[in-house]
Amino acid sequence: MSEQIEQALSKQYEAGFYSEIESDTFENGLDESIIRRISAMKNEPEWMLEWRLKAYHSWLEMEEPDWAHVDYPKVDYQAISYYSSPKSMKDKPKSLDEVDPELLDVYNKLGIPLHEQEMLAGVAVDAVFDSVSVVTTFREKLHEAGVIFCPISEAIQKYPELVKKYIGSVVPRTDNYFAALNSAVFTDGSFVYIPKGVRCPMELSTYFRINEQNTGQFERTLIVADEGSHVSYLEGCTAPQRDENQLHAAVVELVALDKANIKYSTVQNWYPGDENGKGGIYNFVTKRGICHNDAKISWTQVETGSAVTWKYPSCVLKGDNSVGEFYSVALTRGRQQADTGTKMIHLGKNTRSTIISKGISAGKSNNAYRGLVQMGPKSDGARNFTQCDSLLIGDQCGAHTFPYIESRNPSAIVEHEATTSKVSDEQLFLAQQRGLDAEKAVSMIVNGFCKEVFKELPMEFAVEAGKLLEISLEGSVG
């Protein structure tokens, strides 16, 4: 059966095609002048440029972190172009009809037809193609509810006071090496503001796609949910095949003010590289949210792509009675490496957090869970529950768990459960003896393993996630 695994795992990446759209692209390299040019291209105010420059100077002083359980050749930051935008987007389309048909075709190949999405799920799509947001739909409907959902570059122009107040408030410029780099050079991303007491009338969704060769992708997302508001945000991404490694260093900041509720779901399917691990995306992402009193932030992620993943969506539970949740499925195969998990920082009283992490390793991949649960001195009555399960497929992959627990409050309760299991020959044999083929059997076993996380995903995303796992696992029998 291990031959079957090999075969299945050497399968070509389904989204691996490259579309030819002319682009405006900066020459490779990074210095102050590049940052000034990015800022000028975006027509940014002076404060934004200064903020970027400060980030850049901090970044110069910082060292690339090497503590993660991943191994990859050093990134040459001077060999990357820091800006690229599809050329035909210069005169900003107002609707899908004005969008480059070739671009729309890319989405269609990926099975995410925007036209259908508009009509279907009532999802507003802010599609990001490389670094510039090209399509924003449902703007008006959201406008009626007072919801702001726009590219962050637009928000910097239109809502400077909001952006200025919150950008960097959760992930400071100097937070870490990749966050500092992002702060200096981010080119686009989404901005969301939900006013007081408003329940966002639809799920907000952004599809990311990295398309231009050799360009770094530095998204910056900022979501502010004002008091008592609710929002569910979906992020999904996939990228075409290429040879050069691509760096992706995004920053996502969530602010949940008193009694607000933010649900952030991700399906990530970037190119993982070929069977030798060549050419995949490096995904070094900083995602963090802050909860004020009685607020709740819930992260759900399904990670199947990228060559190297370094990602810890976290919650700072600052307010009393606030709630943080992290539900994760991370699947690695081939030579993929993932070091992912979360941080739950309990500062307020009676704060609660739940962590459910499901790691699946196949092929020659390595999958690590790294989580920190920190109970601060004032977190009276705080509780955490962590469940961390690993599933191995085949005998050449690895699963690792690095839980860190720090409690400075005697009344806080922290629970950690962990299991490691294998898709066993017995399980496969049972399923096959009942007439199921090996692929179906593996996908069923893995889906069963992930059930607790999938049920947290919004409906349409759950279907997509199930499909994604099935495609990723095709034939991976062991």
Place this chain on the structure above:
Amino acid sequence: MLSIDNLHASVEDKTIIKGLNLEVKPGEVHAIMGPNGAGKSTLGYVLSGREGYEVNEGAATLNGKDLLDLEVEERAREGLFLAFQYPVEIPGVSNMEFLKESVNALREHRGEEPLTAAEFLKKAKAACKQVNLPLDFLKRGVNEGFSGGEKKRNEIMQMILLEPSLCILDESDSGLDVDALQVVADGVNSQRDGQRSFIVVTHYQRLLDYIKPDFVHILADGKIVKSGDASLALEVEKSGYAFLGKAYEEADA
């Protein structure tokens, strides 16, 4: 139906089946008994195609098809069902989901329309009832947290739903009390329709009080050394396998 001709099979280079012949006609029930290590369970695994069980010589056909040439799932779709001695757990996958996929995989193979959720549920509920399992077993993970007896009954429930043409029961009586044994036997007997055939592998004669075999075979050292009718089982019950003499001692060693 099933025809086994001079079968030789090994596990990890150790030959376990050493020239086995067996002919099973439609509607027949064959019991296979024998001392520990005789190759009883191995026979079921070899016929169903489990990985690691190598056929070195001989042939086996089911309804005229060369079994040994087929993948595990293809054999199942051709109507071969193996009730496991120790069914494994599949956490998080509900019995219902699992069985519906199985039933529909078999139906697809036969060129039939898949069952709708409602049609399947009706059948599944009836099957559950037949083996005395509460309906919530359909919602639970496959064998997850089931007791030994529940697992065995769950196997019979699957057999009822999948409607195979040949059922191999691998020590389905082991670890069962008398009541559970009765339930398992009733489930099996309910499926005897004059067409469906059974190979009942057992260590004890007890099960054969409930499932009446047409033939009893004694397997020792990888071969059928004696065949007879139901009375042969009673003989074994009375005097053990000592009559096997040398072959028994070798197998038991």
